[in-house]
Amino acid sequence: MPELGHLTRTEIASLAGLAPFDRDSGQYRGQRRIAGGRPRVRRALYAAALPASFRWNPALVDIYTRLRANGKNHKQALTACARKLLTFANAVLARQTNWQPQLNGC
Numbered sequence: 001m002p003e004l005g006h007l008t009r010t011e012i013a014s015l016a017g018l019a020p021f022d023r024d025s026g027q028y029r030g031q032r033r034i035a036g037g038r039p040r041v042r043r044a045l046y047a048a049a050l051p052a053s054f055r056w057n058p059a060l061v062d063i064y065t066r067l068r069a070n071g072k073n074h075k076q077a078l079t080a081c082a083r084k085l086l087t088f089a090n091a092v093l094a095r096q097t098n099w100q101p102q103l104n105g106c
Contacts, residue, residue, distance in 0.1 A: 001041055005093030012090045017042040018083040034079060042082070049082040060084060 003015060013019040017037020023030030034042070053064040060081045067077035092099045 001038070004090055007090070009087045009090055012086060013083050016045065016083075016086055018045065018079065018086060045082040045086055046078065049078055049085050052085065053078060053081040057085075059088075 001012075001015070004012060007015065010019065015037055017039060018034055019037075020032035021035055022032050049060065053060040055061070063084055064077050064081050067080055068074070072080070088099060
């Protein structure tokens with residue numbers, strides 16, 4: 001993704017296909033689903049978030065366990081971790097610094 005580091009976090013998530021879209025109409029409130037974007041990037045981030053959110057990245061482990069405790073299912077929590085991983089990469093490239101994990105308030 002050559003745009004990484006040049007767009008906002010919402011724009012980059014939408015470009016990767018990790019932004020949730022709603023299905024609302026009037027009083028009907030549908031489910032939020034991810035769609036569109038670049039499927040290869042989305043698959044790669046999802047695959048990278050799987051081991052990172054269970055063992056290797058303390059910030060993502062914290063996010064995953066918090067989301068699961070709040071009632072999100074496994075795939076929803078893992079998709080949120082993939083989006084957060086993309087946000088981390090976007091911030092690192094935009095700031096041109098090394099990534100420093102912050103466990104509270106990622």
